[in-house]
Amino acid sequence: METTTEIAFQIILFAGNGKSNVMEAIQEAKKGDFAEADRLVEEAGEELGKAHSYQTQLLQKEANGEENLINVMLIHSQDHLMTAMTVRDLAIEIIEIYRNK
Numbered sequence: 224m225e226t227t228t229e230i231a232f233q234i235i236l237f238a239g240n241g242k243s244n245v246m247e248a249i250q251e252a253k254k255g256d257f258a259e260a261d262r263l264v265e266e267a268g269e270e271l272g273k274a275h276s277y278q279t280q281l282l283q284k285e286a287n288g289e290e291n292l293i294n295v296m297l298i299h300s301q302d303h304l305m306t307a308m309t310v311r312d313l314a315i316e317i318i319e320i321y322r323n324k
Contacts (some may be wrong), residue, residue: 225278226294230277234300241286242269245314250320260318267311274304 225233244267250262278301281291291297 225280227281228294231300233277234274235303237270237277238300238303238307240247241270241274242303242310244270245307245311249314249317250268252318255276255321257318257322260321262308262313264318266314267314269309271304271308271311274307278304 246264248260248263248267251257251263256289281297
């Protein structure tokens, strides 16, 4: 079993990848390359899914009565994940605005 800090680093990694992908997707949409924008949004979803999977490990552990070490790194990772998910949702809307111009 990975430690809480190791899991936090994985969440940060995959959330960061996902956020980067959607930011790049917006730029592709701005250039009119919607196929690439859509591909990047899909890739972002896969990365965010991986981050969410690590988060779920912690939730399941706690649901089974095991304690999770709550440290600043874990809090930081949760912040990264929630921000990345919000950016993805907004990016999808921004891409649709560009698509419908």
